[in-house]
Amino acid sequence: MNADEGPEGVGRPRPGSHWYDAEAGPVVRPYAMTGGRTDPGPNAAHFDLIALVALDTGAPAPGAYTSLGPEHRALLELCRVEAQSVAELATDADLPVGVVRVLLGDLLNRGCIRISRPVPPAHLPDERILREVIDGLRAL
């Protein structure tokens, strides 16, 4: 018999248990941390999942932005060492991509970050790069 199923446990929540669990999803609705904004602004389309986000070298230290929320700061911290893709930022910050895009829009408008250009379809990388990719895959 499972120890958790003793008569004292029936019908009475154990201390520390909640009516929700991880399966219930985030307790804070995702866009609460963006103040309800779901639109990252005119630059939205450019936060491609593989767009690379780097700190703007000319930007003050994150501490200087007193109006930034903790999620903004977390994103800045994540790309401190090296440029990160939007996909990686979302995963590392454990935030939905849509929310990350809004937050990145804020950071871009404040001049905290720079975004690399994703490769447009008409300008696929040259043969040399593709060869490098193939050789790199072989060497994996």
Add this chain to the structure above:
Amino acid sequence: MAPERFYADSGDSTALALKILVAGGFGVGKTTLVGSVSEIRPLRTEERLSEIGESVDDTAGVDRKTTTTVAMDFGRITIRSGLSLYLFGTPGQARFWFLWDELSFGALGAVVLADTRRLEDCFPAVDFFEHRHIPFVVAVNCFPGARSYGAHDVSRALDLDPGTPVVLCDARDRDSGKEVLIRLVEYAGRRHTARLLDSVAQP
């Protein structure tokens, strides 16, 4: 549509990220393939319901039902410092198709995973990439117990454009997965070269 000034002072110009999509029907092995060649990571997107299509989700009486969660996987392969390959497993459900447009924008190419026991599951993906002229290879995931077909049979059954590679693979096997990606990159290069030649030939 692109405000160029947005990129005027873009960051490290040598950093390059390439995107490959992994598509196919439910349970065909997309996650397995991404996981066999890269460290796989979960990605959540929170999409506004209005973008998903009112015809699918009845929003009558709901003033503003905000978002719904779409989960997918991605993996990154670092080729060298400043050159990375990203793989995205595309969500298979039809109602998330609107995501595919964004996912496929700027993609180097796509892998369409197929299971010969239910080949029709990959028709939508094949159609999608053909119509958008995105280079793709069909990778037949050879499940144990499934009757084996030749690449030519699969190519004919899917009515593929001539030249579209069909590769037999085992999505669980790293070397096999690598080979699929290599075939795709080679094919994407050939398609790109052909397009360049075409544009030069046009008066």
